[in-house]
Amino acid sequence: xxxxxxxxxxxxxxxxxxxxxxxxxxxxxxxxxxxxxxxxxxxxxxxxxxxxxxxxxxxxxxxxxxxxxxxxxxxxxxxxxxxxxxxxxxxxxxxxxxxxxxxxxxxxxxxxxxxxxxxxxxxxxxxxxxxxxxxxxxxxxxxxxxxxxxxxxxxxxxxxxxxxxxxxxxxxxxxxxxxxxxxxxxxxxxxxxxxxxxxxxxxxxxxxxxxxxxxxxxxxxxxxxxxxxxxxxxxxxxxxxxxxxxxxxxxxxxxxxxxxxxxxxxxxxxxxxxxxxxxxxxxxxxxxxxxxxxxxxxxxxxxxxxxxxxxxxxxxxxxxxxxxxxxxxxxxxxxxxxxxxxxxxxxxxxxxxxxxxxx
Amino acid sequence: xxxxxxxxxxxxxxxxxxxxxxxxxxxxxxxxxxxxxxxxxxxxxxxxxxxxxxxxxxxxxxxxxxxxxxxxxxxxxxxxxxxxxxxxxxxxxxxxxxxxxxxxxxxxxxxxxxxxxxxxxxxxxxxxxxxxxxxxxxxxxxxxxxxxxxxxxxxxxxxxxxxxxxxxxxxxxxxxxxxxxxxxxxxxxxxxxxxxxxxxxxxxxxxxxxxxxxxxxxxxxxxxxxxxxxxxxxxxxxxxxxxxxxxxxxxxxxxxxxxxxxxxxxxxxxxxxxxxxxxxxxxxxxxxxxxxxxxxxxxxxxxxxxxxxxxxxxxxxxxxxxxxxxxxxxxxxxxxxxxxxxxxxxxxxxxxxxxxxxxxxxxxxxxxxxxxxxxxxxxxxxxxxxxxxxxxxxxxxxxxxxxxxxxxxxxxxxxxxxxxxxxxxxxxxxxxxxxxxxxxxxxxxxxxxx
Numbered sequence: 001x002x003x004x005x006x007x008x009x010x011x012x013x014x015x016x017x018x019x020x021x022x023x024x025x026x027x028x029x030x031x032x033x034x035x036x037x038x039x040x041x042x043x044x045x046x047x048x049x050x051x052x053x054x055x056x057x058x059x060x061x062x063x064x065x066x067x068x069x070x071x072x073x074x075x076x077x078x079x080x081x082x083x084x085x086x087x088x089x090x091x092x093x094x095x096x097x098x099x100x101x102x103x104x105x106x107x108x109x110x111x112x113x114x115x116x117x118x119x120x121x122x123x124x125x126x127x128x129x130x131x132x133x134x135x136x137x138x139x140x141x142x143x144x145x146x147x148x149x150x151x152x153x154x155x156x157x158x159x160x161x162x163x164x165x166x167x168x169x170x171x172x173x174x175x176x177x178x179x180x181x182x183x184x185x186x187x188x189x190x191x192x193x194x195x196x197x198x199x200x201x202x203x204x205x206x207x208x209x210x211x212x213x214x215x216x217x218x219x220x221x222x223x224x225x226x227x228x229x230x231x232x233x234x235x236x237x238x239x240x241x242x243x244x245x246x247x248x249x250x251x252x253x254x255x256x257x258x259x260x261x262x263x264x265x266x267x268x269x270x271x272x273x274x275x276x277x278x279x280x281x282x283x284x285x286x287x288x289x290x291x292x293x294x295x296x297x298x299x300x301x302x303x304x305x306x307x308x309x310x311x312x313x314x315x316x317x318x319x320x321x322x323x324x325x326x327x328x329x330x331x332x333x334x335x336x337x338x339x340x341x342x343x344x345x346x347x348x349x350x351x352x353x354x355x356x357x358x359x
Numbered sequence: 360x361x362x363x364x365x366x367x368x369x370x371x372x373x374x375x376x377x378x379x380x381x382x383x384x385x386x387x388x389x390x391x392x393x394x395x396x397x398x399x400x401x402x403x404x405x406x407x408x409x410x411x412x413x414x415x416x417x418x419x420x421x422x423x424x425x426x427x428x429x430x431x432x433x434x435x436x437x438x439x440x441x442x443x444x445x446x447x448x449x450x451x452x453x454x455x456x457x458x459x460x461x462x463x464x465x466x467x468x469x470x471x472x473x474x475x476x477x478x479x480x481x482x483x484x485x486x487x488x489x490x491x492x493x494x495x496x497x498x499x500x501x502x503x504x505x506x507x508x509x510x511x512x513x514x515x516x517x518x519x520x521x522x523x524x525x526x527x528x529x530x531x532x533x534x535x536x537x538x539x540x541x542x543x544x545x546x547x548x549x550x551x552x553x554x555x556x557x558x559x560x561x562x563x564x565x566x567x568x569x570x571x572x573x574x575x576x577x578x579x580x581x582x583x584x585x586x587x588x589x590x591x592x593x594x595x596x597x598x599x600x601x602x603x604x605x606x607x608x609x610x611x612x613x614x615x616x617x618x619x620x621x622x623x624x625x626x627x628x629x630x631x632x633x634x635x636x637x638x639x640x641x642x643x644x645x646x647x648x649x650x651x652x653x654x655x656x657x658x659x660x661x662x663x664x665x666x667x668x669x670x671x672x673x674x675x676x677x678x679x680x681x682x683x684x685x686x687x688x689x690x691x692x693x694x695x696x697x698x699x700x701x702x703x704x705x706x707x708x709x710x711x712x713x714x715x716x717x718x719x720x721x722x723x724x725x726x727x728x729x730x731x732x733x734x735x736x737x738x739x740x741x742x743x744x745x746x747x748x749x750x751x752x753x754x755x756x757x758x759x760x761x762x763x764x765x766x767x768x769x770x771x772x773x774x775x776x777x778x779x780x781x782x783x784x785x786x787x788x789x790x791x792x793x794x795x796x797x798x799x800x801x802x803x804x805x806x807x808x809x
Contacts, residue, residue, distance in 0.1 A: 118679070118680075122577065122679050124578075124679055125679050125680060128680075150580065151577065151578055151579055151580050151581075152576075152577070152579070153579045153580075153619075154576070154685065154700075155574070155575070155576035155577075155683045155684065155685045158685075158699070158700070158701060159683075159684040159685065159686055159699055162683065231702060231712075231714060314720060314722075315700075315722075316421075317418055317421045317422070317425075317545075317722045318416075318417035318418055318420065318421040319417060319420035319421040319423070319424045319451075319454045319455065319458060320417075320420075320454050321421075330701065
């Protein structure tokens with residue numbers, strides 16, 4: 001489904017005139033397939049690791065800015081997804097446990113911060129850097145072809161802080177488009193993780209409730225959650241990482257995954273699922289993982305799942321509601337991954353455009 | 360238990376008395392559940408309420424949707440729509456039809472377009488939603504009251520002093536006629552605010568000696584002339600351009616201190632149970648410059664003085680990359696309070712926190728409260744406070760525009776109107792771009808505001 005140009009920002013009193021592009025850059029995204037093709041070409045033109053053994057930790061600067069982000073390699077492998085019925089705090093949607101095979105990818109060491117996301121959210125922020133940092137016009141042309149959020153009416157950090165803090169309250173569509181935009185800028189294939197990839201990376205070869213063991217009394221060393229967060233999110237990377245070097249997989253902000261949420265794993269119970277992805281067929285519910293600053297310990301477990309809900313847009317007083325913001329989901333952010341293998345252009349487009357953005 | 364449902368339901372009862380009454384009865388999140396039952400209980404046997412939407416933008420459509428969502432209290436239908444622009448009206452009609460199929464009954468002959476469209480739409484309804492850009496509100500509200508209709512109107516309710524006086528006069532008339540008027544200052548319908556205010560008024564932090572409030576954020580939206588002309592495939596008259604990019608013009612928006620920061624200033628007025636007596640401040644347009652951004656400032660910092668000598672320090676800013684925050688703060692002789700959209704706490708004399716994760720329905724609540732008052736014929740008039748909180752924000756703008764101390768009474772009596780003398784697409788506009796395409800800004804020290 002081609003998603004249309006009528007994108008509505010969250011504007012409490014934009015009374016008479018909602019509608020089309022609230023900003024010049026919002027009206028793009030008209031030709032998703034063409035943009036994906038350009039990005040694909042750009043990715044292939046770069047000399048990048050082709051095998052798992054070449055994959056290293058790396059830090060990149062978002063082209064045209066001074067903002068950095070880091071990814072760590074996640075080796076391919078197999079794991080048991082879901083939790084055992086006896087695990088304390090376990091919910092039925094975490095079963096049945098099933099075998100999953102995952103291809104190698106890099107994963108964001110940290111949750112995506114406002115520093116990164118605002119470059120995407122506010123084209124004027126991006127333009128400020130352009131005065132001092134030269135960019136490649138052909139790269140700009142492609143990345144400007146990615147649709148961008150309308151401007152939010154409310155202050156989206158809700159006073160919890162921006163510099164070094166995780167970006168929050170974006171729809172899955174907005175997170176998808178960020179991944180596409182960053183891919184267009186960097187020439188790497190970035191996207192949201194599937195639930196399987198997320199859990200695989202979170203567990204980091206552990207089988208316990210958390211990646212550090214089963215004892216929730218240690219959770220405070222690794223995570224921000226309702227017992228220690230002071231009712232707000234915290235700067236990324238301030239707690240201990242998991243065994244694979246990923247920070248804040250448990251807690252701080254819950255993280256978007258690509259999949260539509262299903263209430264159980266029945267469809268995967270036999271055999272081994274390879275890179276499973278439950279593609280979206282409807283706007284809700286989709287999956288988020290990891291729990292947040294606003295959640296009790298059991299919701300931070302490696303297998304714990306959260307389903308998106310229409311109520312996450314209740315605060316949006318407009319009609320139609322914004323496709324970009326879940327103003328009520330102040331616990332929700334995301335991190336990016338980069339699969340080693342780059343799929344064909346038409347596949348890329350599917351990872352970035354689920355087609356059910358409008359609800 | 361149900362008082363909260365109609366917070367302004369008894370004009371003989373002051374807000375403080377009301378809050379005192381309710382504060383003991385309210386216990387956490389159980390209240391909202393109770394209200395649902397209460398609302399449903401009053402629905403039986405009620406008449407159909409016909410609604411007209413004046414101003415079919417995103418917020419207007421949202422408000423109409425919320426009005427139609429009050430069907431649990433009794434049957435309700437949207438019967439007429441009006442907007443200056445046909446494309447706005449069509450977009451709104453499509454959205455509402457999708458959302459509220461059985462409750463949208465607006466035949467082609469009840470869709471009105473143009474500057475006078477509102478009059479005809481008002482005539483067809485029992486309840487009218489006034490959600491055009493704020494500059495039009497005084498004349499629309501006057502007309503709704505003249506025709507004897509109940510009203511929900513968005514904030515702010517005026518952009519200048521003459522507009523405020525018209526709304527105050529119409530509000531008096533509405534009271535005499537027994538009309539119910541809701542104003543979109545939805546924090547008055549939000550449990551966290553109601554709970555916190557009741558505690559402050561009960562003396563939880565002693566005397567309220569100093570206040571701060573902020574709406575520091577970013578530009579909400581902009582519609583550059585070139586894009587509009589590309590979209591519509593023609594040159595826009597200055598009137599049409601200003602109406603479509605209305606946020607950036609004082610006559611229609613009021614400046615962001617009026618359009619947006621009013622929410623926080625209104626909370627401080629509520630905290631003080633009164634309105635400021637004078638203000639001074641500073642502001643300007645430092646970063647958000649260019650022909651697309653009209654004549655408004657991108658920051659204002661204002662000090663408001665209340666009758667008891669206490670001050671409120673207020674900031675609002677639309678500049679990316681700066682510290683951002685939307686909240687209110689109160690210092691009392693025995694403690695302090697923090698209020699924001701989602702978190703409230705009091706510390707000092709007593710310690711109290713409020714975070715109700717289910718507390719998310721204030722835009723719906725304000726319509727439920729209004730429609731209940733209409734159906735039960737209870738006094739309900741938020742227009743006076745809406746007008747005075749609008750004037751508070753206008754006073755702040757006057758202070759930053761002129762750079763001098765501005766008295767409340769002088770502000771209220773100001774004859775200066777920014778509204779165009781004539782409403783027509785080719786009308787002569789009060790503010791026009793210069794040869795460079797830029798609009799003039801107020802110049803503190805020179806600009807005259809009262």
